[in-house]
Amino acid sequence: MIAILVSASVALLVALLGTPVFIRFLVHKNYGQFVREDGPTGHFTKRGTPTMGGVVIIAATLIGFAASMLVSGRLPSVSALLALYLMAGLGLVGFLDDFTKIRKQRSLGLTARAKLIGQGIVGISFAVLALQFPNENSRTPASTKISFLRDTEFDLAFAGATVGLILFVIWANLLVSAWSNAVNLTDGLDGLATGVSIITFGAYVLVGIWQLNQSCQFLATAGPRCYEVRDPQDLAIVAAAVTGACVGFLWWNANPAKIFMGDTGSLALGGALAGLSILSRTELLAVLLGGMFVLIVSSVVIQVSSFKLTGRRVFKMAPLQHHFELSGWGEVTIVIRFWLIAGLLAGLGMGIFYAEWVAS
Numbered sequence: 001m002i003a004i005l006v007s008a009s010v011a012l013l014v015a016l017l018g019t020p021v022f023i024r025f026l027v028h029k030n031y032g033q034f035v036r037e038d039g040p041t042g043h044f045t046k047r048g049t050p051t052m053g054g055v056v057i058i059a060a061t062l063i064g065f066a067a068s069m070l071v072s073g074r075l076p077s078v079s080a081l082l083a084l085y086l087m088a089g090l091g092l093v094g095f096l097d098d099f100t101k102i103r104k105q106r107s108l109g110l111t112a113r114a115k116l117i118g119q120g121i122v123g124i125s126f127a128v129l130a131l132q133f134p135n136e137n138s139r140t141p142a143s144t145k146i147s148f149l150r151d152t153e154f155d156l157a158f159a160g161a162t163v164g165l166i167l168f169v170i171w172a173n174l175l176v177s178a179w180s181n182a183v184n185l186t187d188g189l190d191g192l193a194t195g196v197s198i199i200t201f202g203a204y205v206l207v208g209i210w211q212l213n214q215s216c217q218f219l220a221t222a223g224p225r226c227y228e229v230r231d232p233q234d235l236a237i238v239a240a241a242v243t244g245a246c247v248g249f250l251w252w253n254a255n256p257a258k259i260f261m262g263d264t265g266s267l268a269l270g271g272a273l274a275g276l277s278i279l280s281r282t283e284l285l286a287v288l289l290g291g292m293f294v295l296i297v298s299s300v301v302i303q304v305s306s307f308k309l310t311g312r313r314v315f316k317m318a319p320l321q322h323h324f325e326l327s328g329w330g331e332v333t334i335v336i337r338f339w340l341i342a343g344l345l346a347g348l349g350m351g352i353f354y355a356e357w358v359a360s
Contacts, residue, residue: 003071017248020258051262055091057245079230083276085126095263097110097263175274196339199342208232210357300318
């Protein structure tokens with residue numbers, strides 16, 4: 001438990017104290033945000049605000065996790081390293097996208113193909129590695145079984161290990177792409193994506209702690225509903241580091257934002273969320289724990305589908321937060337209400353997670 005607290009505290013302090021230093025560096029280099037011309041007109045005032053704040057979130061997470069390892073005197077587990085690799089790898093793709101926008105002085109960065117290739121390289125390597133490295137209990141970081149509250153009976157390796165590996169790589173990359181794009185779409189208002197991330201990753205801290213306390217590997221008399229997760233403690237430490245980093249960053253990202261996380265931050269946070277859901281065997285539960293991200297990306301799918309099929313738009317603008325902006329809601333009002341909804345959805349997910357264990 002001390003390692004989890006150290007991870008969160010150190011990450012929070014690094015982000016809180018390091019963000020203003022990074023802001024000054026970005027201002028000195030004139031690295032500012034470019035605003036999409038078809039967005040709400042009120043966003044034009046945000047043009048030039050420093051971006052790429054995700055660099056601070058990633059650095060704070062890594063430093064917080066390293067500090068917890070030093071305090072506990074342990075080496076990091078494979079599961080933790082894989083989650084951090086996915087976060088940092090997608091963060092690098094986002095950084096290249098942000099830097100391209102700044103260098104070319106436009107609101108569009110990498111081409112869709114280049115971004116997809118970058119995400120694919122990171123996602124495929126993560127998926128392949130996640131099925132390796134069995135521990136002394138023969139448990140690998142990930143499983144070919146589709147998971148909800150734990151692994152279900154639906155196994156992607158139904159036709160053998162090779163087919164299972166191929167299908168798992170496809171499944172894992174769908175999750176990585178979905179979550180990274182969901183966080184990216186949510187990052188449209190000051191503090192919105194950061195606050196929702198705090199709630200979601202905070203829930204994963206609790207998931208990791210509970211899985212550790214009810215682990216099949218560490219209980220002398222493991223019950224029938226114990227958890228098969230390989231490294232629950234280290235996953236909780238990673239989630240705590242991300243939560244702390246986001247809390248520290250939110251101090252400067254809250255309205256009016258002094259800095260934006262950019263694609264560097266949104267892709268990194270999406271990668272971390274995808275990694276935690278896969279490695280903690282809660283792939284479908286994440287739909288509730290990160291429910292606000294799901295609602296926002298769903299609004300884009302609904303908008304695009306409706307327009308293509310009927311020629312009509314369901315929302316005044318997508319993603320969902322911009323619909324409410326054009327409906328007259330204030331930015332702070334939207335952000336706070338979306339945080340509340342995110343909290344309710346995460347609470348519902350945690351309630352189902354706990355209730356399943358109690359009922360069994």
